[in-house]
Amino acid sequence: MANLGFVGLGVMGSLMAQRLLEKGHSLTGYNRTRAKAQSLIEKGMKFAETPRAVAAAADVIFSSVANSAALTSIAEGPDGILAGLSRGKLFVDMSTVGVATSRAIAAKVREKGADMLDAPVSGSVATLKVGKLSLMVGGKRESFDRVKPLLEDFSDQPTAGQGQKVTYVGENGLALVMKIATNSNLAVQMLAFSEAVLLAEKNGIPRQTAVDVLTHSAIASPMVQYRGPFVLKLPETAWFDVNMMQKDMLLALELGRQVDVPLPTAAAANEMLTCARAIGLVHEDFAVMFDALAKMSGVSR
Ligand SMILES: NC(=O)c1ccc[n+]([C@@H]2O[C@H](COP(=O)([O-])OP(=O)(O)OC[C@H]3O[C@@H](n4cnc5c(N)ncnc54)[C@H](OP(=O)(O)O)[C@@H]3O)[C@@H](O)[C@H]2O)c1
Structure with missing residues (x-):
């Protein structure tokens, strides 16, 4: 003890x-x-x-x-x-x-x-x-x-x-570098997952079916497995909201700029978080990136 x-x-x-x-x-x-x-x-x-x-x-x-x-x-x-x-x-x-x-x-x-x-x-x-x-x-x-x-x-x-x-x-700080590098993937994966769901859905596949298939497919990381279903129903209290996710994306983009590593997918995911913020979804779980992309696709939640 x-x-x-x-x-x-x-x-x-x-x-x-x-x-x-x-x-x-x-x-x-x-x-x-x-x-x-x-x-x-x-x-x-x-x-x-x-x-x-x-x-x-x-x-x-x-x-x-x-x-x-x-x-x-x-x-x-x-x-x-x-x-x-x-x-x-x-x-x-x-x-x-x-x-x-x-x-x-x-x-x-x-x-x-x-x-x-x-x-x-x-x-x-x-x-x-x-x-x-x-x-x-x-x-x-x-x-x-x-x-x-x-x-x-x-x-x-x-x-x-x-x-x-x-x-x-x-040494000190390197675990944070590792964590920031890890976390930028969260938003990138959530955006890629949202794209796949919307592509399926607008071609006539029910959203539930698309989520079931994707969360059991080769692209189903642990994060996709537990957060993917949030495109069907968001949690009442965000597990990690748009604000927090964007904090980590901005840390990643800044680190990338400092060492000259371009982060094109992180930059795109960050823009989608800004879009979610702009339409009033900043306190929702960052899975709400789906809703932002859905709006741009003419699909409602
Ligand atoms: N949630 C996740 O899934 C997750 C996963 C991995 C890592 N993290 C990281 O873990 C950390 C905490 O996240 P969380 O989800 O637990 O956030 P949270 O529920 O919002 O808690 C934030 C904590 O920070 C305190 N705080 C904020 N501003 C402060 C200030 N100016 N002075 C003193 N205390 C302040 C809050 O105090 P009050 O209660 O008074 O506001 C609260 O205790 C973050 O760095 C986050 O990136 C989160």
């Missing part, structure tokens, strides 16, 4: 914090909107009034927040994590944020005698619930080795043949 902290108890953070409690760890948590922490408090989490207090109370502090601005907000300032860190502590940020922001905070963490890892996650609410979340980790190898057993607590034991779920990628 370890003495842990968790800052950012949104959709992903609350489920990850819950897994740490289920594994028997002692947990102190913080969320800007306290109400979201209530069910975890009832399950035994101690609530701290600031990110600083979480860092002061725990040996290893995890975080999962929306974007780079949110990471800066929980890390910096008099109430931030940095202010509560001391020698030997480890800060593990699991958010998908900009590489430069994460590296700058890691440098400040080291000035405190502590260390930081970027450990973004690939998966969704669904993958987390069934214990199949994968993590990629950037930072010092010895810090990774120290925290690896805890990171493995976020998922169940890997099934034979499915590969490692916790992967050391390299």
Whole structure:
């Protein structure tokens, strides 16, 4: 049992914090909107009034927040994590944020005698619930080795043949690079899937039939399998909304520009997200890209 902290108890953070409690760890948590922490408090989490207090109370502090601005907000300032860190502590940020922001905070963490890892996650609410979340980790190898057993607590034991779920990628920031490269594929695949459904549908094949065939075909990645059916019915609460998806697309396009790697399919998918935003669908799950393309095809949901 370890003495842990968790800052950012949104959709992903609350489920990850819950897994740490289920594994028997002692947990102190913080969320800007306290109400979201209530069910975890009832399950035994101690609530701290600031990110600083979480860092002061725990040996290893995890975080999962929306974007780079949110990471800066929980890390910096008099109430931030940095202010509560001391020698030997480890800060593990699991958010998908900009590489430069994460590296700058890691440098400040080291000035405190502590260390930081970027450990973004690939998966969704669904993958987390069934214990199949994968993590990629950037930072010092010895810090990774120290925290690896805890990171493995976020998922169940890997099934034979499915590969490692916790992967050391390299120095600070490289796990974020890997994650951004992975995530740009989500929107690209969703757009390609939507094209295939609409092509089938406008030729007279029922949408349900097209979805059934495609989600059992050679193109059915795990993401297509769980999100493809959203073209039939969107979830009431977005698993990952247009705003969040576009944050990751913009991170990818910026990274591509920095190293001169053209990302033509990511750019096209990003435009379709802008289209979804323009027609008022920004808070829907990003599978709503289908609706944007359907509108352009003269098809209604
Ligand atoms: N959802 C997914 O499927 C998924 C999958 C893989 C990775 N991720 C990544 O995981 C991270 C969290 O995503 P999520 O889906 O859990 O998002 P979410 O439900 O919107 O939660 C965002 C969290 O960030 C906090 N936050 C936002 N702005 C803040 C600020 N300025 N200061 C302090 N806290 C702030 C929110 O606090 P409040 O509750 O007060 O708003 C909340 O705790 C993101 O980086 C996302 O890209 C998500």
